Amino acid sequence: MNKPSLIRAHNLTRAVILLGLAIYIYHLDHSESLHYYIAPRMEFWVSLCPAPLACIALSLLIQAFLVRKRSICDCTTLPSSAVRNAAVYGIFTIPLLLGFLLPNQALGSAAALKKGMTLSRQYLTEQTLKEKFKSPDIYNEEFAELARLLYAQPVIQVNQEIFYETIGAIDLFKQEFEGKPIRLSGFVYSDPSLDRHNAFALGRFLVLCCTADAAPFGVYIKPEEPVNLPQDTWVEIEGHIHVTRNQGKEIASINAVQIREIKQPKTPYIYPSDNSVDKLRKELASIKR
Missing domain, CATH: 2.40.50.140 (Nucleic acid-binding proteins)
Structure with a gap:
């Protein structure tokens, strides 16, 4: 069984990552920089992503603060190892951070x-x-x-x-x-x-x-x-x-x-x-x- 604090930590982390991704895509769209990363035929569909991503992030935040459960789906055991969690979430957070920190420019x-x-x-x-x-x-x-x-x-x-x-x-x-x-x-x-x-x-x-x-x-x-x-x-x-x-x-x-x-x-x-x-x-x- 999972401790409520562990479930809350995972939900908060996932919510922050999804919200960050939504903000990043929104920023690229409004700064007209999406074309640096994807083909034009996909720009419209990617520009729609911030809304559903933000909704999912909001749902995770509600679960983190309002839901008190010891299991997520009665079958999942969340990892509690800090190293393992850092490695898994780092796959998403490091590219996201680099996206915000590095300038948007064309390949050369x-x-x-x-x-x-x-x-x-x-x-x-x-x-x-x-x-x-x-x-x-x-x-x-x-x-x-x-x-x-x-x-x-x-x-x-x-x-x-x-x-x-x-x-x-x-x-x-x-x-x-x-x-x-x-x-x-x-x-x-x-x-x-x-x-x-x-x-x-x-x-x-x-x-x-x-x-x-x-x-x-x-x-x-x-x-x-x-x-x-x-x-x-x-x-x-x-x-x-x-x-x-x-x-x-x-x-x-x-x-x-x-x-x-x-x-x-x-x-x-x-x-x-x-x-x-x-x-x-x-x-x-x-x-x-």
């Missing part, structure tokens, strides 16, 4: 260095392309259709909403896009393997669900003249697509004609698009108007 070069920057899209097949913009398999048909639309543009403007798909289409058909003008933005990432070639990667983080699964995704940039840009500087690149070799592999790169520093966008991450072709068509139609 430090995280990219740990995870490794990817400079080309990983294909589902390695079949050799035989015809221009013809999909090598059923999995890449959307990229092929997107490539046809992109190729018809005087300058390829890489849209934030379909960043990954656009770069994927270009990389899939890199030989056909040789010499095409392009404009895109991202943060500067460099390492010794790139520095010795007077190059850097223009990076973005691809987020599927939340920042825990964020993967650094970059484009190989070679400036016309040597540049000295600090890591994580946000820039807009204008240049031409070129096929180059990096670590023994052919990749799509950009010979940068112009590099301009910009402010970090409100939403710095990129996300998979459900239908990149339709989004590009709508964007092109709005431009023609």
Whole structure:
């Protein structure tokens, strides 16, 4: 059986953790910082969490101060070891404290260095392309259709909403896009393997669900003249697509004609698009108007 004081201590601890989590999510939502941690499609649902979390915390507080029971559900024995309780509740309290204490900021070069920057899209097949913009398999048909639309543009403007798909289409058909003008933005990432070639990667983080699964995704940039840009500087690149070799592999790169520093966008991450072709068509139609 559990002592009332032990039950009260556990209920109070859980209530404080849940209330802290509710306050933290509320703070992120109202400071427009949720996008640093989760994908846009999940923001609305996460923003609803503070209310139920606060209700559960209130229920635990009522149980702690008003209910006098020696068991919780007639089958549970609460641990009384201080070390064990500290270890269990520390799993929740330490990340919560770090969330309040550390600044909300986008992932950058430090995280990219740990995870490794990817400079080309990983294909589902390695079949050799035989015809221009013809999909090598059923999995890449959307990229092929997107490539046809992109190729018809005087300058390829890489849209934030379909960043990954656009770069994927270009990389899939890199030989056909040789010499095409392009404009895109991202943060500067460099390492010794790139520095010795007077190059850097223009990076973005691809987020599927939340920042825990964020993967650094970059484009190989070679400036016309040597540049000295600090890591994580946000820039807009204008240049031409070129096929180059990096670590023994052919990749799509950009010979940068112009590099301009910009402010970090409100939403710095990129996300998979459900239908990149339709989004590009709508964007092109709005431009023609």
